[in-house]
Amino acid sequence: MKLSPENLKQREKFLTPELVRSLEDQQTENDxxxxxxxDHPKAFRxxxxxxxxxxxxxxxxxxxxRTDERSEQREIKVETIKKDGKWLIDKIIN
Structure with missing residues (x-):
């Protein structure tokens, strides 16, 4: 997913204000x-x-x-915090 102001706005309700601020100035093709x-993953669990x-x-x-040429998996960590009664993503460690 290309990070754009519109895409970030759509996801803002799931993110802490601090994470949103850190991503606001980024314009990137990276996910x-x-x-x-x-290189976007095809699935996750x-x-x-x-x-x-x-x-x-x-x-x-x-x-x-997973494609005909490739089968790969990687792990990331997602830190969530409870803020005002909601669980929000605060950090993504990849």
Whole structure:
């Protein structure tokens, strides 16, 4: 997904204000929500969930690429925090 102001606005309700601010000035073809590259995964699954505290959770997400020529998977971590009663994405570690 190309990161544009319109795309970021559509996802804003799922992101912390701090993450939105850090992404606002980026205009890129890279998928900043998964691999931070233009190589977008074809599928994903949640592999693990670690409760750090009552207000913070870290998910391990497995990304998949499968074609006739390629079969690959990678893991990323997504840190979420509870803010005003909602769970929001705060960091993506890839």
């Amino acid at each position: 900043v929500f998964t691999t931070n590259s233009p 949640t592999a693990a969930c670690e409760v750090v505290s009552a207000e913070k959770t870290v998910f391990e997400i497995v990304l998949f690429w």
